[in-house]
Amino acid sequence: MAITLTEPAAKHVQKFIANRGKGVGLRLGVKTTGCSGMAYTLEFADVVNPEDMSFESHGVKVLVDPKSLVYIDGTELDFTREGLNEGFKFKNPNVKDECGCGESFTV
């Protein structure tokens, strides 16, 4: 399995990193918080940690720590627009249940 980005997501990530002026890639993860157990984290990555799992998708390096990977393996990250809002969306096949807003989930 792996973590992938859709093409629009990859393009936006590249643009944001270029604008930021630094960063080796994108870091995805989970943390145990939120109304439904787990929450996604989505951050710029400035360093690659030794334990990191690294994926490459449409030219973007995606880093995930092994503990997080078990919860999100197979995830596709998309960039979409909803009304006036636009942003990233996790399509995670591991999710059994999520809270109403989708910001946290259980596996």
Add this chain to the structure above:
Amino acid sequence: MALLQISEPGMSTAPHQHRLAVGIDLGTTNSLVATVKSGMSVVLSDENGHDLLPSVVRYYADQAPQVGHAAGQTPHDAQNTIVSVKRFMGRGLQDIADAGYLPYRFVDAPGMVQIKTIAGVKSPVEVSAEILKSLKLRAENSLGGELAGAVITVPAYFDDAQRQATKDAAKLAGLNVLRLLNEPTAAAVAYGLDNAAEGMFAIYDLGGGTFDVSILHLTKGVFEVLSTNGDSALGGDDFDRRVFCWMLEQGKLPPLSPEDNSLLLTKAREAKEWLSEHAEARITCVTSSGDVIDIILTSARFKELTQPLVVKTLAPLKKALRDAKLTPDEIQGIVMVGGATRMPHIKQAVAEFFGRVPLTNFDPDKVVALGAAIQANVLAGNRSDNDLLLLDVVPLSLGLEMMGGLAEKIIPRNSTLPVARAQEFTTYKDGQTAMSIHVVQGERELVADCRSLARFELRGIPPMAAGAARIRVTFQVDADGLLSVSAREQTTGVEANIVVKPSYGLAEGQIADMLQAAFTYAADDKDLRVQLELEVEARQLIEAVNNALQQDGEMLLSEAERADIKNKIADLQSAMGDVGKLKVATAALNQATEEFATRRMDQSVQKALTGHNLSEIQI
């Protein structure tokens, strides 16, 4: 599901706790809202894709007010359609020079002018709040959540009243103000000048109706506004008017109706905008009287027509540099702000003046909002490293009134914010138990020439001889540029303080005028100061001598001596207003009373000793 943005490393927020923060450029003509998404500052547009929200609010009798594009649509209802409300923020009726020419029904209210509309009397704060509400709604729809806070930009020359009014408007709109930020500083932040190592930067802001220039100094990520200057009656609209006048001349047109005037002005503006990208513009229109205009305006001719206006912007630029004690070649970067700076001959003039090409990568209409958003993002706690700390300055000195109507400056102009300064004062008369503190703003020596900001009284000073009380007055200006003043009598700890929400602020042009006047009248002011100081001294002397005469005059002085002293007092009184005579008469009275003072001293010593024997006195 909710959409996520990319956070800085380690700065991911818990679900439902996104710290959504926006930057708002609350402009005279247009307003904008921007935010940082995935590390990038972007202007948020409305459902129709408009970035700019015209700063127009239209009131109705039976429905909620409309804001922005909708409010500006016909049929026009000038009395109830408030435009450019920023000009009235924190202003009294007498501050609005052109009130008579505006279509509004002004109501003079204490503190700030109000406007009578079909929906009731509205203050500029309420009108601005409508604009802010509209931007807040746009941001919340766009970001999908409640805003944690906003940074709102204000002109660098905004005084306390205007800043406070802006904060009040935000509060009324339900916005949490993280910080008021000076517009030029925001523009510099947008360009990431805060990431530069170090240097001096100039911000050239030519808006629709105002011109502002600011010199910023950056050291180790700290911004400091060194100086500001400008012309509150010079802007892009003046360029339109030049073209308009040229059209009238070319077309040999008779005086036109108001509708035709506004039609021609619109055509003039379109031609101006077209010429920023093209070599010539064709202007065609038909007036209501049937006159046909069809003329070509070349960019060379346009440049010739408007070059005097461009040159006019250079004088404030020079003054700002002089205030900052810099030469043009010491400026590392120039940021262009305001739609009017798109005109090529303005860019050229600025480039020639500084000997370097100005920064124009960002849309000059948006750059202030973009910078405000970046600052909001930092203040909301979404960035961990290299947080930029922004420092602004006091535009005009703050001080208080001394005896004789002199202004004592406590916080000098261009002090960086936040700042606190204290000074000790004392009482003027014996047994004085209260002191009136009059807070003023300005550069002139006389209170009458400065701007009155507030008055308050310190009461409960224990009765003491004149000059014995120690009253510490502290002036404090916070990071938003708001002033609070406190006074404390040191021996008893009696205290009084005030947060300055001045009843009347300074008109925009007034700061420039006041500075100019301070330079022009510097010498006169100094002479007057000397004279007033002498007068205060003379009055104190007369008062002391009169008191002494009343107490001991009969007993200690002969008839002739008393007459001599009284004559000298009269001489001194008549010498008021003349520095030379004052000095002579004061010296004469001092001399004439020397003997009297010695006798009084002896007498009081005798009194103290009378009735006591030596053993009691030797301690």
